[in-house]
Amino acid sequence: MNSERNIKISDFTYELPDERIAKYPLPQRDKSKLLTWQNRAIAEDIFENCTGYLPENAQLVFNNTRVIHARLFFRKETGAKIEIFCLEPVEPGDYQIAFQQTEEVTWKCMVGNSKKWKEGLLSHKFEFEGKSIEMTAAKIAQEGNSFHIRFVWNRGLHFSEIIEHIGQLPIPPYLNRETEESDEETYQTVYAKIDGSVAAPTAGLHFTDAVLGKLKTKNIATREITLHVGAGTFQPVKSETIDGHTMHHEQVEISIDILRSFLEDPENIIAVGTTSVRSIESLYWIGLQLEEKRFDPFHPEVKQWEPYENTAGISIEKALQNIIYFLAENGEKAIRFSTQIIILPGYDFKLIRGMFTNFHQPQSTLLLLISAFLGQDWKRVYDFALANGFRFLSYGDSNLYLK
Template sequence: MLSPIHIEDYNYELPDEKIAKYPVEPRDSSKLLLLKNGEISSESFSNLVNELPPKAHLVFNNTKVIPARLYFRKETGALIEIFLLNPVSFGGEISQNMETFGPVVWQCMIGNKKKWKTGALRREFEIEGQSLEVSAEITDTEKNLIRFKWSGNEITFASLVKAFGEIPLPPYLNRNTEEKDLETYQTVYSEKEGAVAAPTAGLHFTKNTFAELSKAKIPTSYITLHVGAGTFQPVKAGNALEHDMHSEQMVFNKEFIKKLIENHETVIPVGTTSMRSLESLYWFGVKLIKEQENSVFQIPKLYPYQWGNQTLPEPKEALQAIDKFLEEKQVKQLTGSTEIFIFPGYQFRICKGIITNFHQPKSTLLLLISALIGEKWKEVYDFALQNKFRFLSYGDSSLLLP
C-alpha cells in the first residue's frame, strides 16, 4: 500500500516575472544550475560538456512539435478551435497518421464546441501553389473524435497541419504564438513529427554543443516520445497518487537498444520525457522476464510500485531481454506507450541524473525531480529563484546529478 503524497509539499511561489516568455539567443547562452556532489552552483550552459560525469551517455528525445491548433470558421461566422490530442486511426500510431495521404481520425479538444453541433467544417488552404480544401467532421461527440479529409492525393496530414495550423505554446506563457516560435520552440535535432509540446530541456542545445560533445567523445542517442498536452495538466488532487496520468507514445529502434546495453552505466537523459521513456523501457524488460506471456509494451501508471521487495532484473538484463524480443520478432523498431508516474520513493533503474528546465509548482514533473534528488529539490529551486534563473519552457537549464 502506497502512502499518500501530499501535493502541497511540492508547492513553491513562482512569481510571473520569473517565467521566461521568450528564449535567450543564442540558445546555449542560457544559465545552467549544477547540482554535483551535493553542491549547488551556477554555470553557463555553454560549459555543459565540462560538467558531465565520466562515461556520460546523453539520451535525447527527437520528437517534433506539430502545429496542433487548427482554426475553422462556420458559415455563421463562429470561430471553432480544434486542438489535436491523440490519433485514433491506424491503431493510434502517430507517425502513420502524420504521413498518410488519406483521411485520419483524431481525439481533440474543441473550443467553442457549443456552436458546432453537426455538419462538416471546411477551410481552403494552399500548399506549393495548389489550392486545396480540408474538412473536419465530428464522428463521436462524447469523445471529441474528428475525421479530417482533404483534397490533393500527394499531401500528407503533416503537410496539411503545417499549412494552416499554429504551434501550441504552453498556456503559462500567456501570449499568442509568434512566427519566431516556429523555430525557437523546436529543438535543433527534432525529427519525428507528433508532439503537441516541445521537450524543452533540449532547446538549449546548438550545433556547437553537439560538436563539443563529439570532440569529448561523449555518446549521444535518440529516442522518440511524442509529448502530449497532459504534460501541462496540474495535479489537482490533494493526494497526488489520485492524479490521472496521461499516456504518451514512445518509439525506440533496435540500434539504440544495443547501444544502451553497451553504454548503460551513466545514462543522462535530456529532459523528463527522455527520463520517463528510459525508465519505461526498463519496465518493459521486466515484463518480458517476469510475465513471459505479456509482450505488450504498455506501462501503467503504478506498474513499478507493485513489485515490493521482490528481486528485479539488473538494467542490462532487462535491456538484453528486449533485444532478444526484437530479434525473435524480427523487427527493427519498438513502439509502446507509458503512463509511468515517477514520484518520491521510486528507484531509478536506467537514469543516473538529468538535464532539465525548472518545472511548475505542484506538477508531476516536479515530483519526478524530487524522486531523483529528494528534498534537495527545495534548495535547488530556492537557489534558482534567488539567482535570477528563468523558469519553465523557455527558461534556463539544470544538470542534476544525485
Template sequence: MHPKALSILDFTYTLPDDRIARFPLEARDQSRLLVYRGGQISETVYVSLAGELPGGSLLVFNNTKVVEARLLFQKNTGSIIEIFCLEPHEQYPDITSAMLEKGKVWWKCLVGGAKKWKEPVLHKALSDSGIVLSAKKIEQRADHYIIELSWNDANLSFAELLHLAGALPLPPYLNRAAEESDKERYQTIYARYDGSVAAPTAGLHFTDAVFASLSQKNIRHEFVTLHVGAGTFKPVKSATMEEHDMHAEFIDVPLSVIEKLLQQWPDTIVPVGTTSLRTIESLYWLGVKTILHPDIQPAALHLTQWEPYQLKHEAISPSLALQSLINWMQQHQLQKLLTKTQIIMAPGYTLKIAKGLITNFHQPQSTLLLLVAAIVGDDWKRIYNYALEHGFRFLSYGDGCLLMSDIV
C-alpha cells in the first residue's frame, strides 16, 4: 500500500493520562530504554545504552536549541495576547540568520486571543531593563500571522531578545506552565543552535556519562541541526495521509558530517530522535536529486513530502547518493547544506541510511507514530502494548526505545 492511502485511524492506541510524564526524572540517564531487535523486546536504562549497540556504530544527534517562543502581551484591560513564534518570514535564508537579526524581525506566528487584538501595536516592557518589545500585525494567512517584532535595543539579537522576553513552549499535552527547571531539562546537554519550538526529546536522556561509555566502546557521534517546528504536534485530521500537509523544517548539515556518513555506511548508523532520522534520510533523497538533476541550484534543492515515493532511485545506492551530494556541495563551494525537508516517513518507506532509531514514545494518531511503524512494521503495536503494560513513561519527558530495523 502506498503511504498516501494510509488511514491515521489505524495508528491509534489508548494512552491513559497518568502515563504521560509531566516532569522528567531527576537523573536524565536513568530513564528506561525498551530495546527492540530481531522481533524481540528487552529492557535496560539509557546509561547502559553502549551495551546495546555494536562497537564502531555511529550515532547522529540533533543539536538544535529550543527558543523561548511564547511571548505574552498584557493589555490595559488585563487580557493576554499570546504570540507563538513558529519560524522566520521567507525573506530570511535560514533560521540562524533570522535569529541574529537586531532591532526588528518578521516572524510567522500563531496568535492566541487574536480577536481581542484591536490596537495597531502591542508593547511589552521587560522588567527594569528599559527594553520594550513591540508587536505589529503585518498579514493574516490561512494558518498563521506575519508579525513584525521590534525592540529598542539595537545591540540585542532576536535570539537574545527571546531569552529575555519569552517563555519555553512546553508541549501542550503536558498541560502545565513552564517552570524554572524546564529551562535546563527541556534542552539537551549538547543544544547549540537557537531555532526550535520543541525539543528533540530523544536526546534529553543523554549525559556526559552516557557519552563516555559510548566512547569506550568506539561508538562515535556526529551532530546535525533540524529546527523542530510546531508542526510536530500538528494532528492528522484527513481521512487518508494523501490529504495531510506534512510540516516543513529547516535542516543544517555540515559537509564534514555528510562525509562521515559516507565513510560509515553500510555499517551501523543510528539517529537519536525522529528529527535526526528525518535529516539523514533526507540527505539520501537530496543526493538522488543531484544525480537526476545535476544542474540544480542551491535555492532549489529541498525535499517535499512525497518525493521519496516518486523519485527514480532504484539504481542509486546510499553511497552514490551521498557522494553525489558531496560533489554537488563542493561544486557550489558549500561547507553547509542549508535547506528544508518535508519528508513523511510511513509504512511503505524503507530506510536508506539509518539502521535503527532511538526515540521516545509518541502520541496516538501522529506522524511520529507512522515513522516508528515504517521501521518496525505492525510490531509497533506490540512494542507500545509492552511499554504500557510494563509502566514505561510516555511522550516528551518520558522513557524511550531503541528500535533496530530488520528492513535494511
C-alpha cells in the first residue's frame, strides 16, 4: 500500500510546449493522428484506420454522456457579475430528475468571485419563447471549495431548458480561450446522449459515423455506459506524493445487459477513454463489496484507495455475477454508483485489455492511469508523440493501447 501512496507526481512530467496544445480540433474528427502501442511497439497512423488494429471479438465501450451548459452568469443588485459553474445535482440528486425540475433545484457548484457574494440572492432575467423569466440563485451551504446553490425560477420551464438557453458550454481551462459556437458541436461526441458532464470524454471526439460504420462491418461489438465527467478531471495534483491528493467523485450507470455481455467475454474489453476505464474497473470493486457483504445500496461507491487497501480477491466473473444477481433480485435494470477510484502504477487491471485515449497533461492523475497501463513505456509513447508532431490534450490526437 505504501508504495502507491508514496508515488511522487514529479516523476510523471514532461515538457509540453504551449504550441503543441491543440486549441481547436481538426476540421474532420477522424483525420487526427493515431498513435498505436501494442506489445511495446509504437507506430503512427490516421484515426479513421483504427478498426484495422482491433481484434474481431473486441467489445468497444463508449461513454455516452453529454456535456451540459454548466457555466451560468448572474448579477448582484450592485450589478457585479458572478459566474456559477454547476458540478452535480444535490436535491434531487439524480441527474435526469434534476434536469426535469420546473420550479427549483439545488446543485453543487463552483463560484467565481465568491468573495464578492457573501449573502443575498443573485438574479438572471431573460426571455424564452416570448416569456419573461427570472431565475435566482442562493447559497445554502459550503462544501470545501464548492457551494450548494439553490436555483428558483418561474414559468415552469425544465432546468435543462434553462441552462441550455442561458448557460455556456465549458471548454477546458488550458485552452485559454472563450467558448465559441463551433465548440457546441466539436466538444460533443457524435454518440452523446445523456446530459450531465461538465467536460467531454475526449477520447471519443475522434469517432465519426463513418468509423462507427466500419466497426459494425467488422462485427466489433459496441457498448454504451454513462459516467458524468466532473470538473475534477482538470484538478492538478498539488501534493508532492499522490497520498496527499483527493480524487473527485463521478457518477456511473451501467446496464445489466452490458454487464451480461462483459460476463460472456471478459477478455476483450477495450475502453474508449479514461472515463470508461475508471467506470469498468470500478465494477470489480462493487462486485467484491457485494461478495463481502459491505455494499451500501443507499450510497454505493468505490473509494479512492479501495483497490490498494483490499487484498482479498475474487474472479472477474464472480464480481460481475454478484452485480447481475443483485440487480435481478432487486428488479433493477442498471447499477448506479459513485466512483472515486484512482488508478496508479502498480494497479492490477481487472477487465480492461485496451484503451483509446488522448494525450494528457503532465503531473495529472490521468497520466498516472496511462502509466499504470503502459508501465515505463508511457515515456517512450510521449517522447514519440512530441518528436513526431502529435497534437496534445482535449482537441489533440488519439492513442490506442492494446495489451
